[in-house]
Amino acid sequence: MEISLDIIKDKVECLQAYDFHELARAIEERIEINKALMLRVKQVQHQVTFDPVRTKMLYSAVVHFALD
Numbered sequence: 001m002e003i004s005l006d007i008i009k010d011k012v013e014c015l016q017a018y019d020f021h022e023l024a025r026a027i028e029e030r031i032e033i034n035k036a037l038m039l040r041v042k043q044v045q046h047q048v049t050f051d052p053v054r055t056k057m058l059y060s061a062v063v064h065f066a067l068d
Contacts, residue, residue, distance in 0.1 A: 008037055010042075011034065014061070018059070019059070023059045039068075040068055041064070043063075045061065046060065
């Protein structure tokens with residue numbers, strides 16, 4: 001049995017929420033989790049769209065993490 005440990009150099013995570021503060025909280029949570037992998041935020045892109053089914057705004061973010 002062979003064990004291989006690869007270093008994660010880049011990672012992209014997509015997050016969604018119907019409340020902006022909930023999205024910000026989710027981003028902060030993911031940042032803390034990725035600190036354990038020694039990844040830092042390289043770029044954040046966000047967008048807001050209207051969800052006609054729920055008649056609410058849907059906030060989304062794409063967070064790009066990269067190795068220091």
